[in-house]
Amino acid sequence: MAEATIKFSGSSHMKHKLILATLAGKSIKITDIRSFNGGVQEYEINLIRLIDKLTNGTKIKLHPSGTEIDFIPGILHGGSIEHQCCVEKSIGYYLDVLIAFGPFCKFPIDAKLKGVTNSFDSPSVDHIRSSAFNIMKRFIIEEDAFELKILKRGMMPDGGGEISFKIKPVLKLRALQLVKTGMVKRIRGTVYSCKVSPTFSNRTIESAKGIMLNFIPDVYLHTDQHKGKSSGLSPGYGVILNAETTENVIFSTEIVNMEKGILPEDVGKFCANKLLDEIYRGGCCDSTFQWLMMLYMALGPKSVSKVVTGPFSRHTVTYLQLIKEILGVKFKIESYEEEEDDEDDSQCYKVMVACVGLGYTNLAKRAL
């Protein structure tokens, strides 16, 4: 009866392997985790703890050497949880799990996560709120299905931030056809700073806005200044820029700065250029959350979902392989050209991905 376990080796993409295995209900075994490099890290243990909190009946066996994990997933449970995230990674790293599980849990997730809210290793909570939520909105029709509040900001290395995240379960996702990127109609952004002088944020805004105004007049950046308790335990500041298109696609980029040597003007400029890069790449989702798009497409109903994205990131390529291996969904991947060919020299390469969803339904939810 029990499925043969899927075997992996190496620590890379461990989070996604665990997420996919839990969704698929397949047991996995990961070996050779940093065999000569200290085995499983603290943040990964922390992640496993979070998964354990969200599920019921999960069996995890971590070998004493710390280089091997046996994972037998249980049923997605959800509920109200409180979790102290490891400060080695930002909360965004853990929030991915909640985003992936949320729609398929038995009970709505009401999570309070503590730790680092903004850092450069993983997408920050602001980034998730803007672009990941934008993707989720397309698959989950229900209003107010999810919500993220930043209660406190916390920067590396000590964290001290706090967010609350709520998501309601659904019975199933919908199939999505999304081909049009649209044109960027507005640019919004936030510059947040914790335990640093407000001038930093103003200087950042100025430089970022200066670049954006070359392209579009509708640019609005606001500051999010934190002091005292709500500013966490470490100083730092950062900027997040969102570009929204006429088809309501949102591209986001973020730069976090905690070092003293870098000028805020440079931070703003860098972030603006990065956003322009993202806009140039195009597609119907943020390049950082291509994986989420693919995941929801694969978990969709037994119908064709079709989405145009920008060029794949390396992460996405691996993710597609993982989806094939664990969920068994293969995508049709084509390069995509827009119909209009008059002078297409300004187009970056785009990829059209299409797949037939699994027909995944929320098995855990109780039918009344």
Place this chain on the structure above:
Amino acid sequence: MGDDANFMDKKKPHKAKHSGVKAKKKDEKKRKQFPTDKQKNPKAFAITSARSAADRFHRKQDLRTKKHHIPLVDQTSVDEPPPIVIGVVGPAKVGKTTLINNLIRNFTRTNVTSINGPVTIVVSKKRRITLIECNNDINSMIDIAKCADLILLMCDASFGFEMEIFEFLNIAQVHGMPKIMGVLTHLDAFKNAKALQKRKKLLKHRFWTEVYQGAKLFYLSGIQHGEYLRNEIKNLGRFIHVMKFRPLTWRGQHSYILADRMEDITNQETIRLNPKCDRNVVLYGYVRGIPLKKDSSVHIAGYGDTKIDELQALADPCPMASKEKKRNLLEKERLLYAPMSGVGGIVYDKDAVYIELQGSHSHTKENSEQSKLVKEIIEKKETFDQQIKNQEFRLFSDGDVIKSKDFQEKNNESESEEENLSENDDDDEDSGMDSEPENYNESGWNPNEDDQEDEAESNVDESDEEYQEINENNDNNSDEEEILGSNWKEGVADRARDAYLERKSNNQSLMKLVYGKYDQKGLQSNLNNNEGESDDEIGGLFKSVSKKQSQLQQEKQQKDEDDSPFFESYGDGIRNWLSDENKKLLANHFVTGKWKSSEDAEQLLELDDMSDNDSEVYGDFEDLETGEKFEGKESMNDKNATDDEVTKDEKSQSRKRCRVEEMNMTRAELMAKKMKLKAKFDAEYDNPELKDSHHIEGDEAFYEKWKAEAEKQAEINRKEFSGLDEDVRNEIEGFRAGLYVRMCFKQVPCEFVTNFDPSYPILIGALNMNEENVGYVSGEVKKHRWYRKLLKTGDPLIISLGWRRFQTVPIYAKREDDLKHRYLKYTPNHVACHMSFYGPITPQGTGFFAVQTISNNVKELKRIGFRIAATGSIKEVDKSTTILKKLKLVGTPIKIFQKSAFITGMFNSELEVSKFAGAKIKTVSGIRGQIKKSISSIRADNSGKHLSVEPGTYRATFEDKIKISDIVFCRTWFKVDVPQFYAPITNMLLPQEKKSQWEGMKTLGQLKRERNIKAEVDEDHLYKPIERPPPSFKPLVIPASLQKALPYKDKPKKGPLNPKQKFEETRVAVVHSPHEQKVAKMMNMLKTNYIAKKNKQKERSNAKYIEKIKAKQKEEINRMQREKEVKRKIFKALSKIQSKEEKGEKTTGGKKKHFKKKN
């Protein structure tokens, strides 16, 4: 002439059509010609009562919404749907086989001697059917109900409906009701027409109550020459032809296969060595339901869960008729495919397949073709690679034969060539390309793929340069990282030019880059490995060997690489977008840039204006608009007009220039509005009926929109992958419904083959994600009304759920109002209750039913009456359960204070008490309290000594003082575990005679009955004679004060006042003197004398008294005699007088006498 007239007379009279196309047409015509009553006199139809109008309206709406079904995305394929499964079900000896035979004969004009297993036939141009007979085993009935699209429910009319039919209907209902048609046979048993009619009516109505009102019931009136009447069968066939089906939920979410062929492909030698070895089994059948994924696990009903080892699509053995336009099927297109029963060219045996060489049948050619095909398949088994190598094909009819062998070499050559080129060009360029040749080798040669390749090759011939470019682009596209890294600076225009070619050659390679090798390692190492390149070109095997060392290192790095979800930045990092050349690239990504012509509001407006000039319709709409907007628009148009006039030449430039966004918006809005109005007009124009029928506008908009969405999705589903190569398509989409597939299963127990019985359906159901796991499943269940017994918690039950049939141990519970599941020992009657069991995870809402036994034993059947014990549906799935049993803990007080008391006997230890601290308790008399704290000792009453108490004694407080005789309760809940027992029924593995007698776990009652074990009776439960000791009451005590007040007669009289001094003690002893003695003697004597005297006197007086009495008696007697005498005399005289009077009366009349007598 006369003849002619006669002929005219005989002519068939015209029969006006009442339904159908013609009738409709006529109706339409009539309506147009004559105005309806309503049109003629509209006032008569005006609303007179608002109330009744509202009622009418409501009713109409009700009827309309009743017709709505939830729009589902249509999963069925239009071009080649799988054959419709028709299950023929009924009790034994009812004529099932005869019916199948007759149907086959009706459709294909062939006689099939023995039918075993499913028979597939082509019925019409658009329809194939698979006929399957259901034997009389409940297992088969279940499987048939799960896979059949149409059920022919056969019934012996002379006998009536049997239990099996009702059982089957219940089974079918639970698993998603397929279409059901009843067929009554043995109608010739009725000699009396009236009785027959009555019987038919009775059965029809019974059938309707079971299925639905108006369900189709066929009457096969009798048998002639061992066959049913041809006309009746033809009619039945017609009904089957045109039958429509509604999608069923379960089958709309799962793919399934009804296998029509089974083969054992185990090596004969291993079987010879060990006849009990595990076998490799191949099953064939049409995919049904939704597309079947290659790596999904399946459940074979009656065997268990397995993985499909190999899955291939085969050529259809029973293909649909050609698409030519003609009325009927050609004789040779009436195909019949029944491998298990030995038709369709193959005779099926346990471990061999015989190909029948057809004799005199009309469609010999077809069959030989088929057999050839089958032969090919059979021969294919091991030599697939070889076959591929030797395959050849012709591109053009007069072209050279292309051999795959040649091609592969060629391919390698071209690859190496290309790599040389790219190396010359730029060392960084050659990225993922070298993974390609491997992939070709892996995936094997494929004709369709090669078509594309050939095209590319032909391009090579044309110009080498172009080819180089293409390849470059290939590399670039396949790995976009490169584009950004270095290529974006170079002229991108070249790329656009070759867009088409690229796409052609690109798409495959893009997919191959992602999926070519599952692990990223190989790909990545190739990307980074530039030095190893020169070795690579040697090709084939050498490459991998040479790479090994560096690859290993790479792999190691890769394995533990930190994964970042961000898009990597390349080379010089983020570029400066403010530079002019970059700015140009980006400008059109913003609303301020140039829009696509299809979206540009200005152009659209222009187009619109042009169309406006053509048609008057649009002008009308604009007039309808409100004043302000109309003006606004006017001015806009004016402005546009002037614009157009002034800068006609610079139009293209003006388009590019930045516009104010707001204006843009208003234009877009106007445009949208216009389109909306147009759509509205179109809708109204197209179907004017909507307006007539008091339709509220937009009341069905939601439903219509939903429906349209579903249809659109279905269209996309059909079209999206239709252009793809079949293999790729199957991999992405899965094997679509309608494909004939071959599935190989490895490590199947030998009993599957040795005990194979074709009369049992082989149902292979695919399992969706998560459904192969087991967990605790809970559902709502109701005991069947016809099942005679109650179901007991903990008794094993056989459940049919999803594809599976399995035995498990359920626990029944009732969900209380606070959502707690309270344990029940038995199922309640006529009420649904909850049931939890350990079993396969299944989606919510899936129906299931339970039986206690599947045996066909007549005796057993008689005992239980109806086999289906319960029906229900799944509600929830989890990995733990929360069923609670009520538990009352009992304690007694040992010492009571004012409001608190010490309670003992409830717990056994201090720990237990502390666990329950604060819990509510209650006495029998209803005084509520709370557990406080455990105590170890109490103080004895009088002395200050501490007495130790039983462990687990505690102090509790109550709302009032309790009595020492009170019993204290603590109401708690005890968690009941659901036993982890789940055993799939494996009747496929049982020998033939035991197939219907699968027996799993027995119930406790069964075991006890078998082993004759009686439950040991507790002594306390037995009745004993009742002994009642006589009651002893307390003496009545009356207080002294009260006694004093009482009257003497009521005073208690209990001896002397001073009870302490006895009576004897008060007496004084008397001693007589001699004189006194004399006196006393004298007195004594006198007394004696006196007594004697008295006695004599008494005697005398007694005698006197007796005498006196005697005398009195004598006198009495005398007196009586005297009186008698006197009386006699008187009566005599009286009678004399009377007789005299009578005589006198007789002379006067009789009336008086009569009256007197009466008086």
